[in-house]
Amino acid sequence: MSSSPSSSVIEARKALANRLVEIRKGAGLTGAELAARCGWHESKTSRIQNGRTVPSEEDLRAWCAACGADDQVPDLIATSRAVDSMYTEWRRTEHSGLRAEQESVAPLYQRTSLFRVYASRVLPGMVQTPEYTTAVLRSIQRHRVLVDDVEDAVDARMDRQRMLFSGRHHFGLLIEEYVLYAAVCDSSTMAGQLGQLITAASSPFVSLGIIPMGTERPHLPVEDFYMFDEAEVAVELTSGYLRITRPPEIAEYVRTFAAFASMAAHGPHARSLITKAINALG
Template sequence: MSSPSPRAQEAREAVASRLRDMRRDAGITGRELAARCRWSESKSSRIEHAKTPPSDADIRAWCDACEVPEQADDLIAANRQADSMYVQWKRLERTGLKRLQESGVPLYAQTRQFHVYCSNVVPGFFQTPGYANALLTSIAQFRGTPDDVTDAVKARMDRSHVIREGDHRFAVLIEESVLRYRIGSAEVMAAQLGHLLSVMALPSVSLGILPFTAPRQAWPLETFTVFDRQRVHVETLAAAIKETQPSDVALYLKAFGNLKDIAAFGSEARSLISAAIDAAG
């Protein structure tokens, strides 16, 4: 099945093309390769046409059948990279939410400059325990993941220390609607919004709010994070998408710049948050 991420599909097609060329260089047909690998001819065709992503074992069997086993490791690495560009949440969260929170710690620790745009919820590293608990509970119930919300909230809070520790800088843009979406109780929302007022005072943080009333040339986008201008993580309902192609990273940074141009900062941003606190009560 084709990946919904064009970049991931291109990477998979590149792997498939290399496997097809390998078979042709070996001078064997798809039927003969299938016989050597002891699988159906249709499977060979699906792999060659990037319809079915090959497993590590499939690639090793393919290389062995073409008598070039030394090429297997490189192809496996390329295939894994393509596979990691688009990963469904149900795969990432199959053992619960805690491990997903912990898996991001190394990347967060090594990143110096974050560019973050959120159109739906408060960014994870700005969340209070109460807000995170309400949000992660909703996610676990919606996706039917194992219930480890308490541990996942603790892991998220531990990961959030990055905003106060080390040499990190955070340029963050939040849609005003995020301030108004009720995640948890009124008390939880008021505490979360109050926390936003405190974190925006940190020297490492630049927080902008995109007002409802701002004239827009840049429409609301999906939530994304750019890490050190080198990679982008995009969150959709179904999956997490990673982009490392320089042109794609540049596109997200351009979008961030356009959104920043209409954002409110400083006292104006604090006024929008304070108004949302009053409304939450």
């Protein structure tokens, strides 16, 4: 896996920049000549070619026109939009409240057959109780969202849960044992949530693994991630989320998930770890 999820965005930008360099060279132009034809400063060409400046769609059209490569414009614009959509700040998705974000992912969830989730901070949304979800979303709302629509957002997540557990979806959940003790809500809510986790684990559609505290491992991804079949991975960051769709990168997450699954406790051992956490609540 990349050393940092943000490196995926950097690599994608560099790949786009390299394509533009190839188009320029194919046209037999120097950077200065291309800049003159586009009507901008030579330093802008340099920044675009080095991946330091993300070209606008107008920049891409001008670049291709200068190189006699207008046929490349549609694909370059599509690539640029894909790069731009890789990283999204929470403030962009949450500016009107939390419910819109919950509803926006419903189509992706609906068309996914196999979910694989690695959770190191809070329990996965698809197995949360309404009370636990309320505590988590309320904390987010107080921290960074001006609009208070937490109740509506909780309802939207619960609606999605009912759709997910219709029998058409399967889940592989890997949870760090620490999450069973994370104080994101009061003890009563946490006890109910852990009980719900045991219930969810009994479903034939759910494979639950708990990674015990102190487990030695070759590496630990800092960020939680959600895999939607092998079509997309969503990585949750502090400032936003990263959407990964490149097959080679997705394959790295598949391998990482498999490695972590081999370290996790499953079945009765996993249930005993959850029960231990419940007992610790008193």
